[in-house]
Amino acid sequence: MAHKPIHRIRNALVRSSQVAKLKLDATFLRRQRDNLLMELGEAALTLLDAGELAAHPALATLLSDARALEERLEEALRQIDEIHREVEGAALAK
Numbered sequence: 001m002a003h004k005p006i007h008r009i010r011n012a013l014v015r016s017s018q019v020a021k022l023k024l025d026a027t028f029l030r031r032q033r034d035n036l037l038m039e040l041g042e043a044a045l046t047l048l049d050a051g052e053l054a055a056h057p058a059l060a061t062l063l064s065d066a067r068a069l070e071e072r073l074e075e076a077l078r079q080i081d082e083i084h085r086e087v088e089g090a091a092l093a094k
Contacts, residue, residue, distance in 0.1 A: 048063065
């Protein structure tokens with residue numbers, strides 16, 4: 001009789017362990033998928049910019065948003081470089 005509760009506890013622990021492993025696997029697979037989609041998007045954008053791929057009209061907003069974000073990123077990086085140069089110049093002037 002005492003074996004049934006232990007058996008149930010053991011089964012619950014095994015199932016819980018299986019769920020945890022599956023969740024970890026799903027997280028890993030989701031990350032792989034997200035990275036692959038990012039690479040796919042970057043490759044598609046490169047081909048679009050080179051005129052080697054035609055954009056579907058449904059992608060117009062996404063393309064516009066991606067290009068706007070790229071411009072904002074480039075501007076932020078330019079500002080960072082500018083600040084670094086100013087700081088280095090001030091340090092050399094001392």
